Every structure is written in C-alpha cells, then in structure tokens.
Amino acid sequence: MxxxxxxxxxxxxxxxxxxxxxxxxxxxxxxxxxxxxxxxxxxxxxxxxxxxxxxxxxxxxxxHAEMAPASLAPAPVPAPPAPAMTLAGTRMYLFDMVERLFANRQQAMASQLRQALREARDVQALRSVCDTLLQAVAEHAGAERATQLSQQLIHLVPDWSLEPHE
Incomplete structure (x- = not known):
C-alpha cells in the first residue's frame, strides 16, 4: 500500500x-x-x-500499487532529481530528531546541528551533519542508541548507506 x-x-x-x-x-x-x-x-x-x-x-x-492511477503514481525519474525530494524530507526528519534529543539538555549542540542542517544543500553535506548527529548521540546516549537511529535513517533513505564513507 x-x-x-x-x-x-x-x-x-x-x-x-x-x-x-x-x-x-x-x-x-x-x-x-x-x-x-x-x-x-x-x-x-x-x-x-x-x-x-x-x-x-x-x-x-x-x-495499492497496482490500483494507483497513472497520474498519482510516482513517475520514474532519473537518479539525480530523486534525492532532492528525499533530501528535504530527510532534513525535516533530522531537524525533528535534533529537537527531541538535544534541545532541552544540550542547547549548544542543538544550535550547532540546526545551523548545519540549514546549510546542508546536498547529500554529502547532509551526510556530514548526520555523522555529527550520530556521534553526539553516541556520546550522550550511548552507541546502541546511535545505532538504532542510524537504522531509522537507512529506512528513511533506503539507497543511502550509513556505513563509513571515504
């Protein structure tokens, strides 16, 4: 569905x-x-x-996928434009995550992450902010919590691996 x-x-x-x-x-x-x-x-x-x-x-x-009218079904798009919509949704999700995890107790970290998210305009920049966010979560809430959040992000953007990058 x-x-x-x-x-x-x-x-x-x-x-x-x-x-x-x-x-x-x-x-x-x-x-x-x-x-x-x-x-x-x-x-x-x-x-x-x-x-x-x-x-x-x-x-x-x-x-249901087989019942969706052609006008409502997502049109196939070339690879480059697809991340732009996913990028906006991912940024929104990360803003929400920053608010829930850091706004009350780690205000400086929340402010730093918010600013970095505002400036992230491409996948690489967003990836860098995400890495910083997950490192902060590991420091403040533990590695297990950071791993859980990274798994959520993989579900959010399936083609975007959160494995260490070069």
Whole structure:
C-alpha cells in the first residue's frame, strides 16, 4: 500500500498553516507514493499510530500499487532529481530528531546541528551533519542508541548507506 498526500495535507504543509505537530508534518512530507511499511517504522513504533491518525483525519490517502492511477503514481525519474525530494524530507526528519534529543539538555549542540542542517544543500553535506548527529548521540546516549537511529535513517533513505564513507 502506497501513501499519498491529500489536498488537505498540501494545505497543512503550506506556509502559515500549522495544526499538526512536527512528527505528523514530517510524515506528511515523506508521503509521496511512500510504502506504508516505511512510514510505519518511524518514531520507534509510534509511526504506525501516526500514519493511522493521518489517514483517518484525511491528510493521507492509501492506494495499492497496482490500483494507483497513472497520474498519482510516482513517475520514474532519473537518479539525480530523486534525492532532492528525499533530501528535504530527510532534513525535516533530522531537524525533528535534533529537537527531541538535544534541545532541552544540550542547547549548544542543538544550535550547532540546526545551523548545519540549514546549510546542508546536498547529500554529502547532509551526510556530514548526520555523522555529527550520530556521534553526539553516541556520546550522550550511548552507541546502541546511535545505532538504532542510524537504522531509522537507512529506512528513511533506503539507497543511502550509513556505513563509513571515504
């Protein structure tokens, strides 16, 4: 089952409209022909409940891949443009993660990561911020928590390996 934004979701994501929390908005950003299972895995098991709420509230519409109209199905795109949409969704997800993990206790780290995310305009820059974020998580919450978060990021961007890079 693939999830798509409804007109109500597009209205919510427009500037000036804020009736949903950051987690709900980040899920909406990622829903553009995204498999249900991928979104449901987010937020440590809370993703499924959030997706269900967004479906029930009319922000998301579900379609089976074989039943999706051609106009609503994601069009095949060349490799370079695809990361741009994923990049924006990933940045939103990372902003939310920074807020949840560092804003209250590690304000300097949160500020540094927020600024780095604002400046990250390509996959390599975002990867660098992600590495810094995961290192900070390992320092403050332990290596196991950092590993869990890296696994979430792999689900968020399946083609983007979080293995050490050169």
């Amino acid at each position: 693939l999830l798509y934004k409804t007109p109500k979701a597009h209205q919510e994501l427009a500037p000036g409209s804020r009736s949903l929390n950051l987690r709900e908005r980040s899920l909406l950003l990622l829903a553009e022909g995204t498999p249900y299972a991928q979104l449901a895995q987010m937020y440590h098991g809370q993703g499924e409940a959030l997706v269900a709420q967004l479906l029930q509230a009319g922000y998301l519409a579900a379609r």
